Amino acid sequence: MPQPTPPSPVQEKTEKNNKLLFWLLAGTAVVVTSVALVLVFFLKGQSGVPAPSDPFIAQGQMLYNQNCSECHGEKARGDGPRAPTLKFQPADLVGHRGHHSDQDFLSILQNGTGFVMPSFKDKLTEEQMRQIIAYIRYLKE
Ligand code: HEC
Helix, strand or coil: CCCCCCCCHHHHHHHHHHHHHHHHHHHHHHHHHHHHHHHHHHHHHHHCCCCCCCHHHHHHHHHHHHHCHHHHCCCCCCCCCCHHHCCCCCCCHHHHHHHCCHHHHHHHHHHCCCCCCCCCCCCCCHHHHHHHHHHHHHCCC
């Protein structure tokens, strides 16, 4: 019976090197994937508006997203997905908020403008309108 030849020291060394290479590659892959995931997460967080910590304003965010963002845009800059189809461009609410008192905003929400902007008198309570106004004031420039 021929005995199996024991691995030569050179063979053993290359096997060790191969293992090392494998773990190095695997490690690099894990690091690269985690960095990519963190980046995607970070960039996604940048495009949306993070939930406000004040519950009154957070309620306003929800109502704004349900009732206004399709025309006025997620960040209230007048660029919602429906904007290009409308006869008049939706206002840039963040840009205009400096000229409007809360009372002013409230009256536009209750009555509409008579043009494209609808009245929300039958859809939202005054409290809800004030929450939306607080959210518009909270948004970053
Ligand atoms: C159907 C699309 C549409 C929706 C929905 C909508 N708006 Fe408008 N909004 C407009 C347009 C267009 C104008 C510009 C004036 C006009 O044509 O009526 C406007 C004007 C305004 C103005 C007057 C701003 C200024 O400085 O002149 C305010 C305030 C406003 N919208 C707030 C809101 C809020 C808050 C909501 C959600 C509760 C909302 N809008 C929902 C289309 C819309």
